[in-house]
Amino acid sequence: MKWIEEELKRIEKKSLFRKRILIEGIKDFCSNDYLGLRKHPKVIETSVRILKESGLGSGASQLVSGYTKYHKELEETLADFKNVPSCVLFGSGFLANVGTIPSLVGEGDLILSDELNHASIIDGVRLSKAQKYVFKHKDYEALEEFLSQNRKKYKRCLIVTDTVFSMDGDIADLKRLYKICETYDCMLYIDEAHATGVIGETGKGGLEHFGLKHKDFVVVMGTLSKALGGYGAFVCGSKVLTEYLVNKARSLIFSTSLPPHICGGLIKSIEIIKMEGKALIRKLRDTEEKLLAILGGLNLDFKYFKTPILPIMVYSEEKALKISKNLFKEGIFIQGIRYPTVPKGQARLRLTASLNYTDEDLEFLKEKLRKVIKKKGKNLRKTN
Numbered sequence: 001m002k003w004i005e006e007e008l009k010r011i012e013k014k015s016l017f018r019k020r021i022l023i024e025g026i027k028d029f030c031s032n033d034y035l036g037l038r039k040h041p042k043v044i045e046t047s048v049r050i051l052k053e054s055g056l057g058s059g060a061s062q063l064v065s066g067y068t069k070y071h072k073e074l075e076e077t078l079a080d081f082k083n084v085p086s087c088v089l090f091g092s093g094f095l096a097n098v099g100t101i102p103s104l105v106g107e108g109d110l111i112l113s114d115e116l117n118h119a120s121i122i123d124g125v126r127l128s129k130a131q132k133y134v135f136k137h138k139d140y141e142a143l144e145e146f147l148s149q150n151r152k153k154y155k156r157c158l159i160v161t162d163t164v165f166s167m168d169g170d171i172a173d174l175k176r177l178y179k180i181c182e183t184y185d186c187m188l189y190i191d192e193a194h195a196t197g198v199i200g201e202t203g204k205g206g207l208e209h210f211g212l213k214h215k216d217f218v219v220v221m222g223t224l225s226k227a228l229g230g231y232g233a234f235v236c237g238s239k240v241l242t243e244y245l246v247n248k249a250r251s252l253i254f255s256t257s258l259p260p261h262i263c264g265g266l267i268k269s270i271e272i273i274k275m276e277g278k279a280l281i282r283k284l285r286d287t288e289e290k291l292l293a294i295l296g297g298l299n300l301d302f303k304y305f306k307t308p309i310l311p312i313m314v315y316s317e318e319k320a321l322k323i324s325k326n327l328f329k330e331g332i333f334i335q336g337i338r339y340p341t342v343p344k345g346q347a348r349l350r351l352t353a354s355l356n357y358t359d360e361d362l363e364f365l366k367e368k369l370r371k372v373i374k375k376k377g378k379n380l381r382k383t384n
């Protein structure tokens, strides 16, 4: 179809064309496998054992015949890990957000959403039909001001935020948001995709990081695909909340459940974090510090907030693409992130820390970054 070709050309002209890249034979420095659990021998061994026993897929949705003892045990393990009464699984983080948010608020309700929230939250908000107020990134003053003037006009109210922002690595002030929710009778929805296994002294996430106790108004969503090394997602909260989602969340009800061997592998991942969480988190911070030293030593423009996401800021979409391609030729993969994943003119290389890296890997990274980015003594600092 001609119009599709034209649309693709238009995207390409702006350096916004997207292509999937085969990552065979390349050193990956941008995955979300922060703790290296994806290939942990114990995780794989458990998962393979269950794969042989239960088969490749689950065969049906959770409400038909796709809910096994492994799904139940994973939910219980997650609820215990997150210190929250109950948990329910979803097929992915995207499905969790687009299914849960519209179940909690609808017409006549209000959603307040951080402008840098993940696309799946944005789509969940759109699907909900609630009135939305998108506040500037972490501008909680403005959020409170808005609530003080408008809260009474709406029935239910939901404040939604990433806990660790996926493309910047900074952390939402959950303490402040928790207090705001108590004051203005709102629900607090936190997306812990990049917080679970990443922040908090033992890796439990945002509530642990801020020393907050779960209360019924808090909805804790998270993914199983990042630091936990598997696939899928969860929503933790009160028992009535999870029961309610099993009855209302369309992306849970009308979608095949996770394969049992994925659930089994994840139970093992969480066991490992429960046993070694403190040490793993310390090691992750150490790796971040090593990356920090490399980026600082090369005088690059980057962000760091004590999380494993350390974006190297490039700003220009075209330049980000070019640098990513040149690094690829040198055996390093760091994806160039461009609009609409980040705002226009804010393109970056999303470098991440992972316990998968050896000291030799880090040395290799340093050498290649120097070669590709610092060519002719140039660095990436914004010049305007």
Ligand SMILES: Cc1ncc(COP(=O)(O)O)c(C=O)c1O
Binding pocket: 092, 093, 094, 095, 097, 118, 120, 162, 166, 191, 193, 194, 223, 224, 225, 232, 233
């Ligand atoms: C903050 C956030 N929420 C949700 C998701 C979606 O999770 P999933 O990849 O499991 O669909 C992501 C994934 O990148 C994310 O970064």
